[in-house]
Structure formats: structure tokens, C-alpha cells
Amino acid sequence: MRVGVFGLLGSGNLGNDGSLEAVLGHLRADHPEAVVDALCGGPEVVAARYGIPATRLHWYRGEYRTASRAGAIAGKGVGKLVDVFRTAAWVRRHDVVIVPGMGVLEATLPLRPWGFPYALFLLCASGRLLRTRVALVGVGAAAIGDRPTRALVRWSARLAAYRSYRDAPSRDAMREMGVDTARDEVYPDLAFALPTPSAGAPSTSSGGGPVCVGVMDFHGGNDDRARAEEIHRRYLDGTTRFVRALVEDGRPVRLVTGDECDATVVAAILDAVDSPLATAAKAASLADLMKEMAAADAVVATRYHNLVCALKVGVPTLALSYAAKSDTLMAERGLGAYCHPAREVDADRLLEQFRDLERRSAELRRTLAERNRAAAERLQHQFTALATALFPAAAHAHALRETP
Structure with a gap:
């Protein structure tokens, strides 16, 4: 074949x-x-x-x-x-x-x-x-x-x-x-079929543990071309204020990306925050991203597959959402209340949502574990259906082997 x-x-x-x-x-x-x-x-x-x-x-x-x-x-x-x-x-x-x-x-x-x-x-x-x-x-x-x-x-x-x-x-x-x-x-996103690194234990320190922030070179969508620079400026300013507030609280912040073009946003935030607590990760794959996120107490992310990685490793996540796909993904995982518009990032409101997310951390981790098990089962159905549609001879031979 x-x-x-x-x-x-x-x-x-x-x-x-x-x-x-x-x-x-x-x-x-x-x-x-x-x-x-x-x-x-x-x-x-x-x-x-x-x-x-x-x-x-x-x-x-x-x-x-x-x-x-x-x-x-x-x-x-x-x-x-x-x-x-x-x-x-x-x-x-x-x-x-x-x-x-x-x-x-x-x-x-x-x-x-x-x-x-x-x-x-x-x-x-x-x-x-x-x-x-x-x-x-x-x-x-x-x-x-x-x-x-x-x-x-x-x-x-x-x-x-x-x-x-x-x-x-x-x-x-x-x-x-x-x-x-x-x-x-x-079916769930195909990335949920990838191997999952172990999620780290949440921090027990009074100051809170590390936070993973996924950023994006965001300029709006296909219909936002006339406002692209304004949207980008608001996104960058709001995200930078949010990262600075976390750092001022003594929280280590790890910046991650999902595309090579996002590197300019990372550089701008690091330059503006200017703190050893804010660092950048170099991820070459979704596996690398998942390892970074598994080590965090919480994740705030923009790109869709940053969200997928965070949810897959079972870490409480807040979405800077730019499309309905992000809202849907978060709702499916029981985190529908934790979406914030990427086009209008309000750092103060984002901090309020983030603190509420952390208060419910234990509960949300349990919910994510349950939803991820269900997603894994659904993806097995996806691959079975795909085999039946595309590899009928192989699927028939497999069925014969499985028949007692």
C-alpha cells in the first residue's frame, strides 16, 4: 500500500x-x-x-x-x-x-x-x-x-x-x-493520540510554582487585515502586562511558542519584563511543549495546539482565544469558563481568571484526567474507522485475526 x-x-x-x-x-x-x-x-x-x-x-x-x-x-x-x-x-x-x-x-x-x-x-x-x-x-x-x-x-x-x-x-x-x-x-484532535509525559505535582509553596505562557505572533484573522497592527499591539501589551504581574508576584514564567514566527513576541516580552524569572523555552515538537507544560502549575496559551498540549498533560489551562475552535476545545475539557479574548487582552481581568483557575486546580486536574481517558478511546475509534475506509483488505484481515 x-x-x-x-x-x-x-x-x-x-x-x-x-x-x-x-x-x-x-x-x-x-x-x-x-x-x-x-x-x-x-x-x-x-x-x-x-x-x-x-x-x-x-x-x-x-x-x-x-x-x-x-x-x-x-x-x-x-x-x-x-x-x-x-x-x-x-x-x-x-x-x-x-x-x-x-x-x-x-x-x-x-x-x-x-x-x-x-x-x-x-x-x-x-x-x-x-x-x-x-x-x-x-x-x-x-x-x-x-x-x-x-x-x-x-x-x-x-x-x-x-x-x-x-x-x-x-x-x-x-x-x-x-x-x-x-x-x-x-473525533478529538489527533495530537491527543501522541504519548503523554507525566504531569508534575502542583507546587506546594506559598508563592506558587511556575507558569507556562504560550504566546503567538497574533494579528487577528482573515477578516481583520485592516486592524491587524492594532490587534497585535493590544495582544502584545496585554500579555506583557500579565507576565510582568506574575513575575512581580515571584512566579517563574516559561514562555513557549507553537511556530517559528512567534519568536519575535517572546523577545519583545522578555525585553519589556527584564527579569530572570521570565525565560523562554526552545521546543522542537509537541512532545517538547508537553514536557514544558507538565512541569508547570498552570498554563495560559494562545495557539490551539499549545492548548491541546496543556490539556493533554492535565494541567489547568486558560485560553487566550482567537477562534471558536479554542472555545470548543476548552468547553469539551470542562474549562469553558477560562477563555479570554486574544483580540482584547485585559491584563487585570486575565489575572482574575487566572487566580480563579488556580483556586480550582485540584478539581480541574481530576476533570482533565477523566476527559483525556475518553479522548483516547475516541481516537482508537477514529483509527479503526480510517482503516476500514482506506485499508479495507487490511481491516478485514485484522478482523479475522480478532475473531475467536
């Missing part, structure tokens, strides 16, 4: 790579005979880190840089045409292509239709034409206002042979955009 994995993988986003790692773990455990390779954003990283052959997603190397000169604009235009044939040729070599997790059906962060939405459409259209099954596994989706982007996303979903979502609002969004979701299922 020839299996391809597809997406903005190896491009610096730890959440995307964590979803890939979860799917590769499943394939290696349950389908060791499968031959796997990738069409992705960072082929060198994927090949080195995961040991699979990888091909660059776009022919034009400057795809995600702003094109201002005539040569760059022409290069992008030619690249769009070349990618039609490159994508089809790659798809033809596979029996199955998996898009592992990621928010591939949403535009909650700035996104242009001719970027990844176009690439995803080429993949799904090639799969349908060449009879290669394309599976969108545990993906995120959201209502999209921009018409070209919405059309590409809708047709990509319609052309896929298999779809599942990481939350119910994602499925609802695709239904509202005209996709028949009657057979589509909802």
Missing part, C-alpha cells in the same frame, strides 16, 4: 507536525507494510525528522513570500500552472493520501485563496480524477467569508473520499458551506 501524507508539514508549525506524527505512529503500528512519503511545505525537515521521503509542496520556492516585483509575480503565476501537473503526478503514485489534522478547511488566520486552499483543491481534484482515495483526517473547519477561498475549500471537501473533524463546529461549518456531512464523524 502506497500512502502519501500532505500539508504544511515541516514548515515550523509544531501543531501541524504533531498531527503528522500521530498519523505516522498509527501507520507504523497498524500498517507496517505501508510505504509512506510526503508532499509538504518543509520536505528537508520532514525527511530528517520522520525518516520518510518528502517532496516540496510548491514548485515556486517563494510561494509564501509577498510578491512585489514582476519576476516574483510571474514566478507565482507559472508555479500555479506547474503545480497542477506536479500534484497530479504525485497523487498518481499513491493508493491513499492522508491530510493529517490541521485547520485545512478554515481561514481563522490570514490566508489567500491561491495559497494552501488552491494546493488542497489540486490534491482532492487529482485524487478524484485518478481514483486515489484522499482522506481529510481530524481536520479543522470554520465558516469562510472570502468567496474564492470558500469555493476552493468547499470543493476540496466534496472531492475527498473520507472526512472527519476535530470538533462539532467544524462539521457544522462544512454543512453550512454546502458539503454533505451525513457520514462524517467528529
Whole structure:
């Protein structure tokens, strides 16, 4: 069985790579005979880190840089045409292509239709034409206002042979955009299938233990471009005030990120706070993030997969939420009351919520342990359903072995 994995993988986003790692773990455990390779954003990283052959997603190397000169604009235009044939040729070599997790059906962060939405459409259209099954596994989706982007996303979903979502609002969004979701299922985010490091014991000192703060180079969403700099300034100012207040209380603060672009925010906060109690972590994977968070008494985080990591290790968490997916995730884990708007960070109000979170720490840890056990069971159902849909012969042989 020839299996391809597809997406903005190896491009610096730890959440995307964590979803890939979860799917590769499943394939290696349950389908060791499968031959796997990738069409992705960072082929060198994927090949080195995961040991699979990888091909660059776009022919034009400057795809995600702003094109201002005539040569760059022409290069992008030619690249769009070349990618039609490159994508089809790659798809033809596979029996199955998996898009592992990621928010591939949403535009909650700035996104242009001719970027990844176009690439995803080429993949799904090639799969349908060449009879290669394309599976969108545990993906995120959201209502999209921009018409070209919405059309590409809708047709990509319609052309896929298999779809599942990481939350119910994602499925609802695709239904509202005209996709028949009657057979589509909802499962926990794929990152919940990764191995979990042990959560540390909460601090018993009177001053409180370490706090992990996940930051983001946040400028709003796709519809906030006119206010992007204002949103970023408010986010940075509010988050910096919050970190400074923790440090002034004697709390060690560990800053973490989820994407390479977040490093500028970390540097700005450290420079403004200027305290040895505020330090930055260097995480190369979701496993690294989980280890950092497991050592904390509490987590305050923005990026979706920062939240996933904190919840997975069972640490009380407060979300600086920028999209419905974060609110939904927190509600599913029993922490719906601990969401704070990332677009309007109010440091004083955030401190109040944080102190309430810590007062309920023991209770919330028990709740998270229960919810995480349920999530693990649901993900086993996800992989079983995926095997049935994509590897029917292997699933049938497995069923025969299991029959007494």
C-alpha cells in the first residue's frame, strides 16, 4: 500500500507536525507494510525528522513570500500552472493520501485563496480524477467569508473520499458551506493520540510554582487585515502586562511558542519584563511543549495546539482565544469558563481568571484526567474507522485475526 501524507508539514508549525506524527505512529503500528512519503511545505525537515521521503509542496520556492516585483509575480503565476501537473503526478503514485489534522478547511488566520486552499483543491481534484482515495483526517473547519477561498475549500471537501473533524463546529461549518456531512464523524484532535509525559505535582509553596505562557505572533484573522497592527499591539501589551504581574508576584514564567514566527513576541516580552524569572523555552515538537507544560502549575496559551498540549498533560489551562475552535476545545475539557479574548487582552481581568483557575486546580486536574481517558478511546475509534475506509483488505484481515 502506497500512502502519501500532505500539508504544511515541516514548515515550523509544531501543531501541524504533531498531527503528522500521530498519523505516522498509527501507520507504523497498524500498517507496517505501508510505504509512506510526503508532499509538504518543509520536505528537508520532514525527511530528517520522520525518516520518510518528502517532496516540496510548491514548485515556486517563494510561494509564501509577498510578491512585489514582476519576476516574483510571474514566478507565482507559472508555479500555479506547474503545480497542477506536479500534484497530479504525485497523487498518481499513491493508493491513499492522508491530510493529517490541521485547520485545512478554515481561514481563522490570514490566508489567500491561491495559497494552501488552491494546493488542497489540486490534491482532492487529482485524487478524484485518478481514483486515489484522499482522506481529510481530524481536520479543522470554520465558516469562510472570502468567496474564492470558500469555493476552493468547499470543493476540496466534496472531492475527498473520507472526512472527519476535530470538533462539532467544524462539521457544522462544512454543512453550512454546502458539503454533505451525513457520514462524517467528529473525533478529538489527533495530537491527543501522541504519548503523554507525566504531569508534575502542583507546587506546594506559598508563592506558587511556575507558569507556562504560550504566546503567538497574533494579528487577528482573515477578516481583520485592516486592524491587524492594532490587534497585535493590544495582544502584545496585554500579555506583557500579565507576565510582568506574575513575575512581580515571584512566579517563574516559561514562555513557549507553537511556530517559528512567534519568536519575535517572546523577545519583545522578555525585553519589556527584564527579569530572570521570565525565560523562554526552545521546543522542537509537541512532545517538547508537553514536557514544558507538565512541569508547570498552570498554563495560559494562545495557539490551539499549545492548548491541546496543556490539556493533554492535565494541567489547568486558560485560553487566550482567537477562534471558536479554542472555545470548543476548552468547553469539551470542562474549562469553558477560562477563555479570554486574544483580540482584547485585559491584563487585570486575565489575572482574575487566572487566580480563579488556580483556586480550582485540584478539581480541574481530576476533570482533565477523566476527559483525556475518553479522548483516547475516541481516537482508537477514529483509527479503526480510517482503516476500514482506506485499508479495507487490511481491516478485514485484522478482523479475522480478532475473531475467536
